[in-house]
Amino acid sequence: MLKRAPYAFFVYILLLTCQLNAQNTDSLILRRFFTEALSNPVAYHNLNFLCTHIGGRLCGSNKAEEAVNWAEKLLMSMNPDTVYLQPVMVEHWERGFKETARITSSKTGLQELSVCALGSSVGTGPQGINAEVVEVHNFLELQDLGRKNIEGKIVFFNRAADPTPIYTFEAYGGAVDQRAFGAMQAARYGATAVIVRSATLAHDNYPHTGIQHYADSVKAIPALSVSTNDADTLSSRLKKDPNLKLFILTSCATHPESVSHNVIAEIKGTEHPNEVIAFGGHIDSWDIGQGAHDDGAGVVQTIEVLRLFKALGIKPRHTLRVIVFMDEEYAQRGAKAYAESAKQESNSIPAIHHLAAIESDRGGFTPQGFSIDAPDSIVKIIHSWQPLLQPYGLWSIAKGGSGVDIRDLKPQGVPLIALVSDSQRYFDYQHAASDTFDKVHPRELQLGSAAIAALVFLIDKYGL
Numbered sequence: 536m537l538k539r540a541p542y543a544f545f546v547y548i549l550l551l552t553c554q555l556n557a558q559n560t561d562s563l564i565l566r567r568f569f570t571e572a573l574s575n576p577v578a579y580h581n582l583n584f585l586c587t588h589i590g591g592r593l594c595g596s597n598k599a600e601e602a603v604n605w606a607e608k609l610l611m612s613m614n615p616d617t618v619y620l621q622p623v624m625v626e627h628w629e630r631g632f633k634e635t636a637r638i639t640s641s642k643t644g645l646q647e648l649s650v651c652a653l654g655s656s657v658g659t660g661p662q663g664i665n666a667e668v669v670e671v672h673n674f675l676e677l678q679d680l681g682r683k684n685i686e687g688k689i690v691f692f693n694r695a696a697d698p699t700p701i702y703t704f705e706a707y708g709g710a711v712d713q714r715a716f717g718a719m720q721a722a723r724y725g726a727t728a729v730i731v732r733s734a735t736l737a738h739d740n741y742p743h744t745g746i747q748h749y750a751d752s753v754k755a756i757p758a759l760s761v762s763t764n765d766a767d768t769l770s771s772r773l774k775k776d777p778n779l780k781l782f783i784l785t786s787c788a789t790h791p792e793s794v795s796h797n798v799i800a801e802i803k804g805t806e807h808p809n810e811v812i813a814f815g816g817h818i819d820s821w822d823i824g825q826g827a828h829d830d831g832a833g834v835v836q837t838i839e840v841l842r843l844f845k846a847l848g849i850k851p852r853h854t855l856r857v858i859v860f861m862d863e864e865y866a867q868r869g870a871k872a873y874a875e876s877a878k879q880e881s882n883s884i885p886a887i888h889h890l891a892a893i894e895s896d897r898g899g900f901t902p903q904g905f906s907i908d909a910p911d912s913i914v915k916i917i918h919s920w921q922p923l924l925q926p927y928g929l930w931s932i933a934k935g936g937s938g939v940d941i942r943d944l945k946p947q948g949v950p951l952i953a954l955v956s957d958s959q960r961y962f963d964y965q966h967a968a969s970d971t972f973d974k975v976h977p978r979e980l981q982l983g984s985a986a987i988a989a990l991v992f993l994i995d996k997y998g999l
Contacts, residue, residue: 621796623796640780653744722753802855819861
């Protein structure tokens with residue numbers, strides 16, 4: 536046994552040396568991803584075109600179709616193995632002319648408010664609505680007031696986002712129910728319309744739009760968002776004059792559905808072409824801004840992954856697939872269409888399976904890591920790569936949520952991953968007219984591109 540000890544020690548040293556060499560090689564390649572991304576800010580230039588030449592692009596609109604055509608041409612110019620369009624039927628809602636909201640009070644005078652219609656809202660009609668206002672902070676208060684105190688009035692939902700969570704998505708999640716379901720709930724008590732405090736921690740004059748929902752069992756009533764500053768104004772005026780009236784005028788309407796598309800491109804794997812690493816963002820955005828952080832950033836970051844692999848001459852073992860999703864903001868039709876096609880692929884001959892799906896939809900801010908919706912064994916594998924990723928500020932690798940456009944892949948057993956970016960300013964801009972190209976920093980955006988490329992490289996090399 537003593538004679539075998541030197542041999543065992545030699546094997547141990549050999550294995551350790553191989554492992555260290557592999558880590559050194561990985562470190563060098565990851566460094567090249569970041570060097571290329573920071574030296575050539577292609578994603579940033581692409582975002583500039585998307586935001587400033589096309590702008591807001593709500594599904595069903597002409598701008599959304601311009602964006603689809605732009606994405607297809609951009610991907611084709613990169614010369615991947617394939618580029619194709621995936622048809623998606625989308626709803627078509629239009630805002631109409633600029634919305635009006637005006638306080639009228641014999642005690643406090645007139646006051647114009649900064650408002651915008653919420654997505655899918657019906658219009659007020661050409662005469663508008665002029666009614667008294669009742670302020671509430673949650674659905675329980677609505678229930679306590681009852682029909683006798685609400686019928687014929689405009690319900691003002693004024694619950695502010697909680698500023699104490701460090702991760703601002705928690706604050707948003709705690710406030711957004713009044714936007715999403717406020718009109719539905721208020722209509723049950725005979726409200727004539729609703730006006731909702733913007734779901735943001737920022738104090739400014741930008742109203743934030745977003746989707747809201749109706750129920751077939753109750754009347755659809757107009758729904759508007761009001762800026763946080765003007766929400767405070769309206770609340771203050773109500774304290775001085777509980778009988779003040781609010782005049783609102785909107786012209787939004789829903790039109791027949793139309794055909795749009797997801798845009799998909801691939802680099803085929805050299806060893807496992809039927810195993811797919813997917814990544815993407817959504818190209819549709821709300822119409823009042825340029826959709827820079829939400830989610831033009833995610834689109835250009837994930838398209839950039841293909842460019843980085845090509846620029847570095849890395850031929851992936853597995854197929855790399857970027858998906859430019861349509862209709863995340865309104866009804867997630869693009870996500871559903873893609874998930875259904877992935878299910879069909881897994882049942883085809885030969886079967887095509889997803890090794891992982893990654894989404895970027897948390898703004899183009901400084902990347903901090905990845906959130907993983909997968910079994911603990913897979914989280915452990917990805918976490919083992921933290922020493923390689925941490926030098927680039929990617930310190931947070933943990934089990935958590937993923938993203939709206941990839942979540943429908945979860946029932947198929949696909950590991951889901953989201954790029955996590957610094958969230959502190961995201962909801963200052965989300966769904967507002969202030970979500971414009973100038974709010975995106977080129978280094979932060981490019982770091983996100985390289986971060987996704989680095990993770991894709993490690994998944995491609997080591998699997999999950």
